[in-house]
Amino acid sequence: MNQEQIDRINALYRKSKAEGLTEEEKKEQALLRKQYVADVKKNLAAQLNNIDMVNPDGSVENLGDKYGKKTGLS
Template sequence: MLTKDKLARINQLANKAKTSRLTKEELKEQKLLREEYLKTLRQSFKNQLSSVKIIDPEGTDVTPEKVKHLRTENKDN
């Protein structure tokens, strides 16, 4: 999870980019913050997806193998 300060900085840079040009340093900072944000978002989504279990109407577990693999992968980490 990103800190509130980092999220605020992402928004601050985005708003500044709408009204004026960002400096090279600000562009680099923005890129790094966005990459960190996306990495965190993807990991969070993977964690959420790995907890999904799909059961058909007969009560059989039909969870895709990819999801089952993610579940075991997350347990190892």
């Protein structure tokens, strides 16, 4: 998601509070919000898959490798 899309989400939010949205704008807002949430989940999963944990015996274990680099968060 690029900055232009985030700015559009914010603009639609401000307009919804000030004067309300048309049906088309409500659909656009819902779609943009879904895309934003999907991107946040994707980024979080990528971060979690890159965590290394040091075990008590001193070995290093990558949690992404251990749990199969799951791509979706539910």
